[in-house]
Amino acid sequence: MQPTLRRMLSEPAFRVELLTASDRLDDPLSWVSSSDLADPSPFLLPDQFVLTTGQQFQDVSGQGGYDDYVARLTASGVVGIGFGTEVVTTGTPPELLEACRAQGMALVEVPYDVPFVAIITWAAREIAREAAARDEWALAAQQAISLAAVSGGGVSAAIRETARQLDGAVLLYDAEGEFVEQHPAARIADRVVDAAQADVRTLLGRGRRAGAAQSVSGREIVVQTLGRGDRPLGALALVLSAPLDAPARAVMMTGAALVEVGRERDAADSAALGALGAHAVRLLVRGEADLTAALLAEATRAGAVDIGAVDPSSPVVVLVCAGASAEEVRRRLQRTARTATRTRVAATLDGELVAVAVASPDGEQWLRRAAEGAVAGLSAPHPIDRVDVALEEARAALAAASSATERTGESAVVGFADTSAGRLLDVLAGSGLPAVARLRLAEVRTTEEGEESLRLAALWFEHGCRWEAAAEAAGMHRHSLRTRVERLAARLDLDLESFPARAELWALLSLS
Incomplete structure (x- = not known):
């Protein structure tokens, strides 16, 4: 137990008396020193108790000198002052008493027959005892932490x-x-x-x-x-x-x-388990569900950790995530794996996170929750021997999600089933084809007539390539509409009588 003023006051051998109250009676003392200097503050450490006989006050007249003395010690962090009586003065000077009371400094009166060295020795012994106890505690604490680890x-x-x-x-x-x-x-x-x-x-x-x-x-x-x-x-x-x-x-x-x-x-261990998980996913893609299940089960038993599991009888869904958020999604999946479904495997393949879960509401929810705030693609359900198909669907959905994010600035998890009938176009939009389409139509867009022709062509496709309906929507004669659209096709070297040419023009308009 560290020495304090309160403990010193309770020592019967010292017979010291507290003259002024203080809120620091229970603060641990860093040391006890003796000084009759008028300004001992340069030589003091915080939390010290200073003993003095008052010789420095012989040339001090008036309250101000005492006030300044106590203020200097207070600024140095001194806990209290011990005044030894009957050495220089009889009793404790009332001016010192007033200064300590005004500034909240503890003032202790020390009888003439109590040597300062006795108090200093007591404090040194208690400080050393506390230091030894702290060292013993530290050693025991370090041993306890080591044992726990x-x-x-x-x-x-x-x-x-x-x-x-x-x-x-x-x-x-x-x-x-x-x-x-x-x-x-x-x-x-x-x-x-x-x-x-x-x-x-x-x-x-x-x-x-x-x-x-x-x-x-x-x-x-x-x-x-x-x-x-x-x-x-x-x-x-x-x-x-x-x-x-x-x-x-x-x-x-x-x-x-x-x-x-x-x-x-x-x-x-994580690197090794990551490599094992990647091999497990590759085995699933090759259709080796039984082998994957056995591998993961044996590895989990050997390593006493849950690195994944596969139920060969269950259909699955696949999630794919790439980019900066992929690692965070992987960590989320890892943290929640034990509470997930009976099929759960996640690994990084060539910088792309691939996660497989059982095709159930719980499995899909596990994947979607982990991918919140990220750009990811989710496949439709497939038998476990068709993970290769599910993986390609997830990648196609990821391309659609990436395209949507570029347009809106908002991250999203896109399911393959949610990409609608235009999902192939969404995949193309995530490739380099939009730039090709814009380049192909660049010359047409240089004139107002060209822009209008593109608008009319898009209107024609919106009405199922029916000239009458499109012309009515455009407010013009069908022959005029047809002439404008066919002239546009000719500039692009396309024959609208053939389906491939119509499909190409539609793709150009949709991707640009």
Whole structure:
């Protein structure tokens, strides 16, 4: 237990008396020193207790000198002043008493026969005893964290025990600064969580190992990155009720080191499991459902983790996602895999996320929820031996989703069945063909007549290529309409009497 003024006052051997009240009687003392300097503040540390005989006051006249003396010690963070009587003056000077009372400084009267060295020795002994106790605690805490990490609990166990030993909360973030898990699962103020994540992302962005600490809403936030700067593994954020001292910081660093080792191992395991998942998807695409089911079941039993499962008797749907959001979707699928359906496999193939689930409301919902906010394509249901067809449908739906996102700026998960009869055109729109169509019609669009001809041709297609209906909608004679559209076709070297030529003109108009 650290020494405090209240503990010193209760020591029978000292027979000291508290003359002025203070709100720092229970603050731990960093040291006790003796000084008769008029200004000892340059030589003091915060939280000290200063003993004096008052020799510095012999040349002081008036209240102001005492006020200045107490103010200097208050500014230095001194917890209290001990005045030794009968050495220079009889009793404690009333001016010092008034100055301490006015400034809220604890003033203790020390009898003549109580040596200052006795108080200093007591404080030194208590400080050393507390330091030894803290060191013993730190060693025991480090052992407890190590045991938790190696006894099968891994990263989560190390975080949980670190939080318990430090009597706070520990939050783990991944290499992108995204939240992964928290122990214990207690409510933390949004301002504190936001500040912790901001520090995490700032430190990870520096590309080197780093740490930071700040106070927010009465809580202490300590952040430490994990991994090397060129290969970050994430960061830990501690939320505590008080700043860390040296032993507590050592405990924190032990927890961080063990979490880092665990994250390194998890990263290697994740890479291996990712490769296994990719092979499982490739086997499914080849129609090897039974072999895939056996492989995943055996791998899950051997690794004691759920890396996926396949029910060879169930139809499936396939989701495909590419681009920057694919990795986030993969992580979401991984986090929710245990609660998903009996067929669940997700892997990255050539930078493209491919996920397979049972063709049921639960399976499709699992995929759609994970892909919220991303651009993805979802196949129609297929027998499990037709995963190759489902994969191509999902890719076609992804092309349609990408095209829609380009037009609207909004991400979407598009199902193959939702692309309507024009789904082939949606696929073409996601390719390079729109640029070809615009180039093909560029010369026509250089004149108002050309633009009008394109409008009339589109109107003709809207009315099922029926001249009478289109002419009526355009407000012109059918012969005039036909002449304009056929002249346009001739400029494009197309014969509208043939179906392929009509299809090509329709595609040009739709894609441009």
